Amino acid sequence: MKRMILMTVLLLAGMMLIIPLVIVDTERTAVKEDTGNIRVYLHEEDRIEEMTMDDYLIGTLAAEMPAAFEEEALKAQAVAVRTYTAQQMERYGGKGYKGADISTDYRVHQAYIGEAKQREKWGDKYDAYREKLRHAVRATAGEVATYDGKLIRALYHSSCGGRTASSQEVWDKALAYLVSVPCKWDADAPRYREEQRVTFADIAANLGEDATVMTASADGSDIVQVVNRTESGRADLVRIGGQNYAGYDVRAKLALRSANFTARADKDGIVFTTVGYGHGVGLCQYGANGMAKAGHSYRDILTHYYQGITVQPIEQIKRI
Ligand SMILES: [Zn+2]
Incomplete structure (x- = not known):
């Protein structure tokens, strides 16, 4: 009996040592694609900075969505941002920008803030928020949204006001996944x-x-x-x-x-x-947060605002 207890204790101790190693290892394998570097054109400084994809995605989430949002909403936004980003990158067939992969000017691509501005924005919540966004990026590592095997135009906006707009009605370009869908989750957005x-x-x-x-x-x-x-x-x-x-x-x-x-x-x-606030096409951010609060997963959120899409690893996207 004593021996069995000893064996059990040893086994448990062994598992406690092994499990974290397995988790760390899985995470490391899963983020393989996100650790590739990206060349970012910092429009305010008129220079290009090369950074890890993780840092870029965290900085974009920090600029584009309130860090206080629900984890599943942040994960949905992370996939949208990664998809949008990949689409601009030359390695996935995009055009890039001024010799870089993407611009930090939201009027051109999407907003981004670096560490100094994140600290300024979040104050004493910096460590907690940074970790929260890092988790949203890691938990969805390498995942992008596709339609017909191609990266989608992962457009997003602040709040749609009860119903999203189709790409057809805004830009006169019909895309099967950017159709108008109802949204009952964004009414508590500020200045709705x-x-x-x-x-x-x-x-x-x-x-x-x-x-x-x-x-x-x-x-x-x-x-x-x-x-x-x-x-x-x-x-x-x-x-x-x-x-x-x-x-x-x-x-x-x-x-x-x-x-x-x-x-x-x-x-x-x-x-x-x-x-509402914004062009209304694609993912409604306050709606995503409302869906997350109602218990929906980031995949539910993505497939609601981008109809008919698949969430899949970026490795499966054909590179040019
Ligand atoms: Zn909405």
């Missing part, structure tokens, strides 16, 4: 519904309307009208003064938070009430 007032002078400056005409005829009613809406309910055609504008142009030129808006005029200008 917001009033934005734009003066007639600003409308004149940005849309080329005649401010005097608008001001003179400003009895409210017919200065602005959303003539029709897209399938997801966003403003498609908007009539302002005597001119017609595409809803997405109005959003872009007047810097509205989304094209999901209603509008009314008063004597000083137009008051837009927007719902």
Whole structure:
């Protein structure tokens, strides 16, 4: 009996030694692809920095999604970011940027912040958040989203306002996985519904309307009208003064938070009430967080916002 106890103790001790080694080893094998380096164009400094894929993905997550979000939402974002990144890289058939693989300018590709800015942003939560994001990257190591065996355009935005937009309605380019889907999980996003007032002078400056005409005829009613809406309910055609504008142009030129808006005029200008934030195509970040809170996995999240996709190892993607 004593011998059996001794054997059991020895066996348990042995397992305690072996198990961490196995886990570490599995993790190391799994992250093989993510440890490859990436050349990042730091647009603010106008220089290229080569860094590990892990560091780049963590820095992009840090810039693009609140670190306080649920782990499954961060994992979904990690896969989206890795997929988007791979698509820009020459080794996966992308064009790269200024001799680098990708730019940190969100207007070109996606935002990124390095360690100094992460420390500034997170303060005394730095260690915890850094570890949390590192885990989201490692837990999904090497995973990308594909459709028909090809990397998808993994677009994402802050909050869709109840329904995502299709790529067709925003960019007039139909992609089977970027269709409009319902989203009931993002209503607690900050500034979800917001009033934005734009003066007639600003409308004149940005849309080329005649401010005097608008001001003179400003009895409210017919200065602005959303003539029709897209399938997801966003403003498609908007009539302002005597001119017609595409809803997405109005959003872009007047810097509205989304094209999901209603509008009314008063004597000083137009008051837009927007719902959600961003272009609305693809993964809805606040929706992802809501889905995670409701118990959905990162794969559930990805396959909801990107319909019909497969999550698979990047090694399986054909390199050019
Ligand atoms: Zn949403």
